Amino acid sequence: MTEQNGIQDVVRAEHVSKSFGPVNALEDINLSVRKGEVLGLIGDNGAGKSTLIKILTGFHQPDEGRLLFEGEPIELRSVTHARSLGIETVFQDLAMVNDLPVYLNLHLNAELVHKPLPFLRRREMKRRAREALDSIGIDIPSVTAEVGQLSGGQRQAIAVARSVYAEAKLLLLDEPLAAMGAKEGGLILRLLSELKERGDIAIILIAHNYSQVVDVCDRVNLLQHGKITFDKRSKDTSVAELLELVHAEYRLSDVP
Amino acid sequence: MTRAVTSKGSGRKDQPDQRSEHARGPGIPFWQGLIRIKELSILLVTIAAGIYFSVTSVGFNSAENYQTIAQYLAPWAIIAAGQVMLLICAEIDLSAGFVFTLAPFILILFYNNGLPLFLALVGAVLMCTGIGVINGLIRTWLNIPSFITTLGMAFLLQGISLIISNGSPVSAPTDSWVVDVFGGSQWSELIWALVIVAVMQTILSATRFGVYTKATGGNLVGAAESGIRTKRVKIINFAVISTFAGFAGILQGIRVGSFDPTNGGFNTMFFAVAAAVIGGTTLLGGSGTVVGALLGALLLGIVYDGFNLTGVSANAFNVVLGIAILVAMTLNVYMTVLRKRISSPRRSV
Ligand SMILES: Nc1ncnc2c1ncn2[C@@H]1O[C@H](COP(=O)(O)OP(=O)(O)OP(=O)(O)O)[C@@H](O)[C@H]1O
Ligand SMILES: [Mg+2]
Numbered sequence: 001m002t003e004q005n006g007i008q009d010v011v012r013a014e015h016v017s018k019s020f021g022p023v024n025a026l027e028d029i030n031l032s033v034r035k036g037e038v039l040g041l042i043g044d045n046g047a048g049k050s051t052l053i054k055i056l057t058g059f060h061q062p063d064e065g066r067l068l069f070e071g072e073p074i075e076l077r078s079v080t081h082a083r084s085l086g087i088e089t090v091f092q093d094l095a096m097v098n099d100l101p102v103y104l105n106l107h108l109n110a111e112l113v114h115k116p117l118p119f120l121r122r123r124e125m126k127r128r129a130r131e132a133l134d135s136i137g138i139d140i141p142s143v144t145a146e147v148g149q150l151s152g153g154q155r156q157a158i159a160v161a162r163s164v165y166a167e168a169k170l171l172l173l174d175e176p177l178a179a180m181g182a183k184e185g186g187l188i189l190r191l192l193s194e195l196k197e198r199g200d201i202a203i204i205l206i207a208h209n210y211s212q213v214v215d216v217c218d219r220v221n222l223l224q225h226g227k228i229t230f231d232k233r234s235k236d237t238s239v240a241e242l243l244e245l246v247h248a249e250y251r252l253s254d255v256p
Numbered sequence: 257m258t259r260a261v262t263s264k265g266s267g268r269k270d271q272p273d274q275r276s277e278h279a280r281g282p283g284i285p286f287w288q289g290l291i292r293i294k295e296l297s298i299l300l301v302t303i304a305a306g307i308y309f310s311v312t313s314v315g316f317n318s319a320e321n322y323q324t325i326a327q328y329l330a331p332w333a334i335i336a337a338g339q340v341m342l343l344i345c346a347e348i349d350l351s352a353g354f355v356f357t358l359a360p361f362i363l364i365l366f367y368n369n370g371l372p373l374f375l376a377l378v379g380a381v382l383m384c385t386g387i388g389v390i391n392g393l394i395r396t397w398l399n400i401p402s403f404i405t406t407l408g409m410a411f412l413l414q415g416i417s418l419i420i421s422n423g424s425p426v427s428a429p430t431d432s433w434v435v436d437v438f439g440g441s442q443w444s445e446l447i448w449a450l451v452i453v454a455v456m457q458t459i460l461s462a463t464r465f466g467v468y469t470k471a472t473g474g475n476l477v478g479a480a481e482s483g484i485r486t487k488r489v490k491i492i493n494f495a496v497i498s499t500f501a502g503f504a505g506i507l508q509g510i511r512v513g514s515f516d517p518t519n520g521g522f523n524t525m526f527f528a529v530a531a532a533v534i535g536g537t538t539l540l541g542g543s544g545t546v547v548g549a550l551l552g553a554l555l556l557g558i559v560y561d562g563f564n565l566t567g568v569s570a571n572a573f574n575v576v577l578g579i580a581i582l583v584a585m586t587l588n589v590y591m592t593v594l595r596k597r598i599s600s601p602r603r604s605v
Contacts, residue, residue, distance in 0.1 A: 059481060079483035095478035097471045099542035104467055109482040111464045119462045 008071055009034050010170050010202035011056060011087075016065035018051055025051040027226045029065070033170070033219075036199040038192060040217030040234070041206045042242065048226040049206045050092050053174045056204070057089040058082035070169075080109065086169035090176045092206075094159045098148030102140060103129035105147050106162045132165035133158070137187050152179035160188055164195065171195070171203045177212065189216050210239045222246070295548045297587055298535055302555040309562035316565055326446040327511070329550075329557035331356065333449040334504040335528035336535070336549035337456040338497025343532055344460070345493050346473040346541025347402040349391065352501035353525030354413035355384050359502030360428070360515035361420050373434045381502050387413070388498025392491030402494075414521065421517040428510050439510035448507060449550075452500060457546040469493060473541025501525075530577060531556055534584040555580070 012032040018025050025048045033039040043049050054060045056067070058076030066073055069085060076082045079089070096105050103122075104111070106129045112121040129143040138157035140150065147155060160176050173192075177185045193216060195201050207213050213220055214234050222230035222245060230245060309316045335352050342349050362383050366376035387409070394405045429435060439445050460466040471479035472486045480486050509515040528549075535552030537544025556577065563573045 079481060083483060089481070091478070091481045093478060093481070095475070095481040097474040097478060097542065099470055099474040100467065108467070108471060108479075109484050111467055113464060118464065119458075120464065120467070 012068040016062045033202040038203040040213035040220040043223035047223040088163035088168035089172040092174040103143040132161045313565040325557045329553040330445040330449040331504040333553040336531040338500040341493045350406040351409035355501040356505035356520035358417045359505040360509035384502025385499045388495035392494030396487035425516040439507035
């Protein structure tokens with residue numbers, strides 16, 4: 001792959017639609033994010049944010065429209081396929097297995113094995129898990145603890161560490177801050193800023209805290225009832241404007 | 257970069273390697289480490305039962321009797337080895353006992369049609385694998401709960417066994433090295449059971465497929481989001497238990513010297529489930545061990561045999577079995593809580 005001068009979109013969705021039975025979760029979505037850019041995706045519950053993320057990560061396939069990855073049209077067949085291209089995701093439900101220890105969750109479906117006998121390389125995975133967690137700076141007492149014993153915020157931190165440590169080209173974060181305390185949330189935001197400054201990764205961040213979004217994102221898209229109704233650079237908008245936009249809808253729909 | 261925040265645990269931070277490799281951590285007493293071994297409680301109970309029957313019944317400690325116990329436990333352990341994997345996937349196979357029943361008759365069918373005994377055996381076992389695949393496909397692609405799927409399959413297979421056998425036993429083939437290897441010679445059934453348990457425990461705890469199995473049962477959606485092909489994992493595990501069940505049925509038929517259409521069935525299947533549950537596997541998915549199930553089968557075998565020797569009726573055995581399952585379940589839950597409390601990390605956040 002050639003250098004793209006940082007201008008090219010890492011991922012672009014064109015006219016993407018997705019329905020679940022009668023529910024039109026996404027309608028004619030156009031969205032793109034560049035290298036070194038953090039795109040904030042906001043919207044009410046049920047607006048379709050997670051569905052969009054799941055399309056970008058190959059978990060769902062779009063009914064209509066297409067995706068371009070690094071300029072090339074692509075059909076993401078599966079999460080594994082997307083991962084192989086460098087698309088990493090923190091799912092809203094975190095995709096953690098409570099019965100497995102931290103280090104195995106950190107390597108879920110990317111386990112390290114010996115050759116030729118494909119036995120797990122537990123020691124190496126533990127080492128890397130510790131390294132990944134330390135590099136983020138979140139304090140997890142033990143990489144061998146079962147994830148079910150950890151707090152919600154710690155679990156989120158692990159999910160973020162898992163996706164960041166994979167050296168992705170495209171990082172999709174579906175409400176990674178929801179259960180985090182102020183300190184841990186701050187750490188994750190700082191981490192995102194660092195990744196942004198490094199300039200080699202594109203990030204889509206879903207969050208309900210608009211001030212965090214305006215702070216860390218370069219651009220904000222608003223998703224309402226499956227459509228993108230707003231696309232502005234963060235410096236051209238404000239928390240107040242975003243709140244106004246979201247509330248305006250309800251003021252309108254309050255009118256009989 | 258963000259060192260300032262982590263400096264809280266600075267004493268440990270300096271030696272991350274030591275920290276991760278000695279995960280149990282320093283300063284945890286020996287006995288607490290032992291409690292973490294899930295199989296320990298069942299092992300102790302098994303030993304206690306062995307001692308009890310050694311003392312109370314004369315013939316218990318003899319090579320002959322050990323062999324009897326082995327004959328009880330081998331089929332349970334073999335089927336349980338597959339059932340544990342399936343239970344960890346949060347699925348169950350109620351048809352395994354009837355695969356056990358049917359397999360020898362498939363073998364006879366192949367054998368009578370001119371196939372050499374060994375190939376007839378392989379063919380019969382592969383047919384059983386196919387039955388498991390069908391179970392798995394119905395479960396995953398038609399989305400029918402495994403309880404219903406395999407219940408239907410159980411009756412279907414029972415009917416087929418009775419039809420192709422005309423309801424009466426046939427004598428097993430003899431005079432072949434195949435007979436000796438697969439059930440005929442003295443300890444062969446037990447050896448097969450131990451090999452299968454060892455292989456399955458290794459797969460469960462040391463390979464990616466084991467992780468996938470736990471992930472599929474522990475968090476189906478999360479596993480799928482991680483890219484694990486959960487349907488495939490389930491289908492494979494359905495295929496594995498059917499394969500083992502058929503194999504166990506053939507081993508037993510050859511050992512006894514006759515294939516009986518009233519062998520196996522729900523009884524055998526539920527003993528395997530009981531062995532798994534007593535050995536620490538829950539029905540909720542996500543956790544369990546094959547070695548535990550082997551110990552569970554051993555315990556059941558010892559008690560069954562001990563009761564026979566001391567002249568206690570089979571009815572009383574069922575009472576004990578029922579209590580054992582309930583106690584094991586309760587103990588399992590309680591031990592898990594205890595284990596977690598002891599190993600629970602000191603929260604530093
Ligand atoms: N697998 C599915 N099957 C059926 N309907 C679905 C499925 N996934 C999402 N939907 C529907 O699609 C719509 C969009 O859901 P989505 O999860 O994308 O919303 P969201 O913006 O992420 O909401 P939240 O802020 O609550 O996470 C909702 O109406 C939801 O009910
Ligand atoms: Mg969502």
